[in-house]
Every structure is written in structure tokens, then in C-alpha cells.
Amino acid sequence: MQQRFLGGIPGGLGVVLGAHLVLTQAHAQAPEPFEPLPLWAYAWSTQPQPGDGPVVQPWPSRDLREGDDPEDVATPRTVEGSDAIYTRIDIRDAHDVIDWFPGDHPPMPDIMRRGPESLISVRGWGCASCHLPNGKGRPENAPPAGQPVEYTIRQLQDMATGQRFSADPRKPNSPTMTYLAAAMSEEEMREAAEYFAAMPWTPWIQVIEADLIPEMHLEEGNMYITVGEEPTEPLDGRIVETPVDEFQANYLRNPRSTWIAYVPVGSLARGEELVTTGAGRTIQCAICHGPDLMGLANMPGIAGRSPSYMMRQLYDMKVGTRNGLGVELMDAVLADLTVEDMTNIVAYLAALTPPPPSTGESQ
Numbered sequence: 001m002q003q004r005f006l007g008g009i010p011g012g013l014g015v016v017l018g019a020h021l022v023l024t025q026a027h028a029q030a031p032e033p034f035e036p037l038p039l040w041a042y043a044w045s046t047q048p049q050p051g052d053g054p055v056v057q058p059w060p061s062r063d064l065r066e067g068d069d070p071e072d073v074a075t076p077r078t079v080e081g082s083d084a085i086y087t088r089i090d091i092r093d094a095h096d097v098i099d100w101f102p103g104d105h106p107p108m109p110d111i112m113r114r115g116p117e118s119l120i121s122v123r124g125w126g127c128a129s130c131h132l133p134n135g136k137g138r139p140e141n142a143p144p145a146g147q148p149v150e151y152t153i154r155q156l157q158d159m160a161t162g163q164r165f166s167a168d169p170r171k172p173n174s175p176t177m178t179y180l181a182a183a184m185s186e187e188e189m190r191e192a193a194e195y196f197a198a199m200p201w202t203p204w205i206q207v208i209e210a211d212l213i214p215e216m217h218l219e220e221g222n223m224y225i226t227v228g229e230e231p232t233e234p235l236d237g238r239i240v241e242t243p244v245d246e247f248q249a250n251y252l253r254n255p256r257s258t259w260i261a262y263v264p265v266g267s268l269a270r271g272e273e274l275v276t277t278g279a280g281r282t283i284q285c286a287i288c289h290g291p292d293l294m295g296l297a298n299m300p301g302i303a304g305r306s307p308s309y310m311m312r313q314l315y316d317m318k319v320g321t322r323n324g325l326g327v328e329l330m331d332a333v334l335a336d337l338t339v340e341d342m343t344n345i346v347a348y349l350a351a352l353t354p355p356p357p358s359t360g361e362s363q
Helices: 014-029 117-122 127-131 149-160 173-183 186-197 246-251 267-277 307-319 327-334 339-351
Strands: 205-210 212-219 223-234 240-243 259-264
Touching (some): 117 173, 149 186, 205 339, 212 240, 259 339, 267 339, 307 327
Antiparallel strands (some): 240 259
């Protein structure tokens, strides 16, 4: 089993280990997939095998890692438009999250920068380390910016109790979120949710229909990285989400560095029909998610967001690994949808341009 556990957990955090046990048991009881896992959404090249499990990430550290060039990781770095200077050691320290552009978002509270108070002694992850200070996230995790406060709180509660996890048992940040959510206090959950909700969702992804794409390198369990220049690799029904500038997005973790999503030719038109009319197979998304699909009441916004993330959520709900309050509302939506249908839906949703943030002024 590909599984290793977080070390150095202090006393009083038995709830975290308990949540991991719930997670492991839930994986063992998960229903059989209705179709093979859409590997592109989970960033794996092969289907999961019996006995596979998550490789749980080690606690954040400022130590040198295997393969590090000591001079390189200690070199001061800058990004265009920022006065900040950080080394690679600083950039990857998830317990002291860097902030290239503090003017782009509200002041980061401790839960964003340093993680749950209960994990301070072991240097737990700050929320903004994965979801970025602007809350836009990356293909391998969630984009919580602009989501309703109560919706985000509900997701954290569902993760903490083991009701929400990945259909791919190898996905490393699923158990990490279970640990972190279980370690958060109610006050920290609300503080995180209010921070993310305060930032409106704005354009982040360029969607391109294609039959052929540049050659890609797959960082297993993480994301696709563009390594070719000419379109030579068949897309073959996938969606491939990749950073526009890998050095900026990955090495420097520049939160202004954007993304490209290559989607199958024709998927946008097919997705539009499913989203807007149901195409006789599902329910129009606007009924719950609002006429602009930016969210309604405590229902999440789905326009312009990561297609990899959205696909994982649809598939996880379809096969029963994402549960919790509100998920039952999706049962009728997903009942007759195939993986191809869901691929078309998330391609279309990702291509939507979010409306400009409201100024709050009367018209």
C-alpha cells in the first residue's frame, strides 16, 4: 500500500488520526466506478489498483530536500510587479506562506499563512500554501475564492468527518485536507471561509479546443507541464490543464500566473447544451447555481473554474466518495451523465468568463 503517515503528531490530535481512519475505511467501502476513472482529472497515467492508498505529505519544512542545489534554493527571487524577495526555501515553506502581492487580497489571517493553531508545533500547512493567497488554487486542488461562506464551512466539516474524499485513493492532498480540516476549530473554519468569500472570482483560465496539443509531461498526482512547442500529442477526449509559465506558476508560485485548459473539439457546444437545457439527460445548472453560474445563496459558483477540479467533484459525487450536506441535490443531476458528458460540461463551464466584480454602487 502506498501510504505513509504524518510524523510528530502531538497529543490532543487524536481527532486527526480518527479522521484518517474514517477516510481509510471509506475508501475500502467505496462503490465500484460506473466508468473508469477520468485519469486526466486526477493527474495519473494508470488506473488505481487494489491496495493503492494516498502518499501523505510530510509536514512543511525548511530543510534541504533530496536533489536540491543548495545555492539555487537559497538564491533570492523576484516576480514582475512585486517588491517582495523570496528564496525557493521561502516559497515552498507551507507553514509560513509567502505573499508576492499582498494588495491583491484581504490581510491573510494566521490560518491562511500558518495553518491550524493546533498544528503550530508541528508546522502544519497554511491554507494559502495550496489555495494561494488569492484563493484561486491550482488544478490539483480547490479554487475557493468567491464561494459562499456557509458552503466552504460545510466542505471543511465534511472533510473533517471523512464524508468527502477522492475517488482515486492515491490522491495525496485528499488525506492532507482531512487532517487539516479535523485540526481546525470552528472559528478557524469560519475565518478561512470569510477570507475566501471576500475575493470575487475573476478570469484565470484560457480554454482552447484542440485535437492535438503540445507534448506534455505529467507530474503524477499533480498536474500537466508543457514540454513541447508544436501540437503533436493527441488530446484523445481528455482535458489537459497546464500553466502558461511553469517556472512562474510552479517554481515561484506566482499567484498571478495563469493557466491553459485544452479541451476536446466540440466539447464547448455539447457542454453548453447540457448546462443550459439539460439536453434531456440532466437538470439545467442555473436552477441551483444562479443565472450567471456564479453561485446562488449557499450554492457554489461554477463558472470559469478549474475543469480538473470540477470533473473530480462530479465523478466523486457520482461514485459516492464525496458525500455530505447538499450532495444529494446532485443525485438527479448526475444520474444519467456519462464521463464524456461531464467532460463536456466542465469544459464549457471553465470557458465562461466571470462577470466583473460588483462595485456595490447603484446603477
